[in-house]
Amino acid sequence: xxxxxDHLLRAILSDVLGLxxxxxxxxxxxxxxxxxLPELDSMAVAGLLTEIEDRLDIIxxxxxxxxxxxxxxxxxxNFVLARRGAA
Amino acid sequence: MTQWPCPLPGxxxxxxxxLVEKPEGAPSARLLIVPALxxxxxxxxxxxxxxxxxxxxxxxxxxxPDLPGFNESILPLAAQTPGDWQIAMEGAARHFGxxxxxxxxGGALASPREVPxxxxxxxxxxxxxxxxxxxxxxxxxxxxxxxxxxxxxxHGRTHGLELAGYRLxxxxxxxxxxxxxxxxxxxxxxxxxxxxxxxxxxRPEPGxxxxxxxxxAAVIAVGLAQREAA
Numbered sequence: 001x002x003x004x005x006d007h008l009l010r011a012i013l014s015d016v017l018g019l020x021x022x023x024x025x026x027x028x029x030x031x032x033x034x035x036x037l038p039e040l041d042s043m044a045v046a047g048l049l050t051e052i053e054d055r056l057d058i059i060x061x062x063x064x065x066x067x068x069x070x071x072x073x074x075x076x077x078n079f080v081l082a083r084r085g086a087a
Numbered sequence: 088m089t090q091w092p093c094p095l096p097g098x099x100x101x102x103x104x105x106l107v108e109k110p111e112g113a114p115s116a117r118l119l120i121v122p123a124l125x126x127x128x129x130x131x132x133x134x135x136x137x138x139x140x141x142x143x144x145x146x147x148x149x150x151x152p153d154l155p156g157f158n159e160s161i162l163p164l165a166a167q168t169p170g171d172w173q174i175a176m177e178g179a180a181r182h183f184g185x186x187x188x189x190x191x192x193g194g195a196l197a198s199p200r201e202v203p204x205x206x207x208x209x210x211x212x213x214x215x216x217x218x219x220x221x222x223x224x225x226x227x228x229x230x231x232x233x234x235x236x237x238x239x240x241x242h243g244r245t246h247g248l249e250l251a252g253y254r255l256x257x258x259x260x261x262x263x264x265x266x267x268x269x270x271x272x273x274x275x276x277x278x279x280x281x282x283x284x285x286x287x288x289x290r291p292e293p294g295x296x297x298x299x300x301x302x303x304a305a306v307i308a309v310g311l312a313q314r315e316a317a
Contacts, residue, residue, distance in 0.1 A: 015285035018292065042229060044291060046222035050214060051289065062224060062235050 005056065005081055012055055016048045029074025034067070045070065058083040093155060094178035096171045104159040105179065108139040109148030116150040118142065118307065119185035119202065121176050121194035124215065125253055127288040128157060133295055134287050135191055141304035147311060149189075152179040154197060165247055165254040169212070169262055172197035187314075189307055192288060195268035203273030205310065207303060208286055212266035219250035240264070277306055 010024040017039040034040055040048070049060045058080065068075055093103040107116060120139065123131045139149040154172050156164030177199040180188065188204035190197070195209035220236045227234045239248060243260035255263075270276070279286045282302045287293040 016289045018290040039291065041291075042225040043222050045225055046218050047289060049221060050218040053217070054214060062221075065221075065225070 002081060005084055006077060008056060009052070009077055009080055012048070012051050016051055017044060027073040029072065029077070031073045033072060033076060034070035040070070052080065056080055056084060088159075091152065091179065091182050093152070093175050096168075096174055101155070101162055103153050103155065103162075103175070105150050105152035105183070106136065106139070107148070107150050107183075108136070108143040110143055110146050113146075113148040115184035116148040117184075117186050117311070118147055118149045118204075119176065119180045119183065119188045119199070120149055120151040121188060121190040121197050121199075122151060122154060122157070123191040123288065124154070124157075124193035124196070125219065126251055127192050127215075130288045130290075130293040131191055134293070134300060137295065137297065137300035138189075138304050138307075141300060142307060145304070145308050147308060150179065150183045150185065152176070152183075154194075163254075165256045165259075167256070168258045169196050169266055173199065177202075187311060190268075196263075196266045198269065198274075200269075203271075203314070205275050205277050205307060206268050206270075207277045208279045209268035209276060211268070212263040216250075216264045219253075222251055223249075275310070277303065281306065 010027065013019065013027075014024040017037060019039070034045065045065075049065065052058070053060055060083075064079065069079055070076055088104050089107050090102045091105055092100040095101055109116060120135060122128050122135060135151060139151060142149050152175070153160045155162040155175050156167040176188075176197050179185070180199045180202050185202065188198055188202045190204070190206045190209065192208055192210050193212070193215050195206040196212055198204075198206065217236070220239055223239065224234050224236065240260065242248065243255070243257065245257055247254065247256045248260055249255070282299040284296055284299050287296060287299065
């Protein structure tokens with residue numbers, strides 16, 4: 001589940017942000033997202049969360065979306081893993 | 088561009104515009120194309136027209152009408168409902184003599200009943216609504232205001248709501264979130280993975296992808312030929 005989710009999440013980030021091929025593969029848990037990637041503005045955040053919901057079959061509530069969720073790749077991955085595990 | 092008489096839900100007609108791409112000498116359109124909705128309509132318009140040009144080059148006449156309230160339409164978007172769009176697209180299919188339909192993304196929710204064809208990457212009303220609500224909530228939060236999806240929807244169902252720059256009426260808000268594309272034996276879904284790349288609606292700057300336009304046009308051209316041979 002972890003490898004599968006990790007792979008899917010990198011693919012979603014790559015598709016939604018139009019990253020260069022291979023760029024998402026270089027992300028580590030500490031890679032900063034919101035405020036670090038110029039592609040990730042608030043409109044892109046809305047699109048990203050909707051795509052995560054659709055492709056990973058989870059629900060992201062309003063209150064889940066705070067500064068920590070998109071601080072770095074590791075925090076987003078951990079959130080998604082927790083939601084998928086609970087589903 | 089050509090003007091056509093679009094039927095209105097309460098009776099009467101309004102002049103609306105449609106883009107026609109057809110081979111030399113083709114008498115009428117065979118394929119009705121229902122465009123994507125909201126911001127995705129802008130992001131996918133170029134792609135949609137690229138697909139139409141490829142189909143026309145292979146002998147298939149296509150027509151892309153505006154949905155009432157979008158693009159060149161002068162009708163107010165706030166007065167539209169998804170059902171009005173469906174009536175409009177059924178009128179377009181009749182007026183232009185279309186035998187088949189290709190809907191793009193949320194356009195599937197306005198697909199004319201009883202017309203066979205394809206839904207390209209259809210998306211549910213709930214998913215589109217959620218994304219627009221979320222964008223509004225995030226923008227409000229940056230401005231120091233707190234909004235929630237539930238409170239916005241409750242307000243919207245009575246008073247209408249502005250989402251992502253679109254003014255939507257109360258009836259629209261009440262209906263749209265519960266809508267899903269209606270399938271049927273004569274309607275096939277074309278999923279994005281058939282086109283060999285990420286959906287162009289996902290990116291802030293969609294650009295173009297001639298490979299994806301080739302792939303979608305090929306699926307339709309082959310499918311039409313098979314249906315006619317059957």
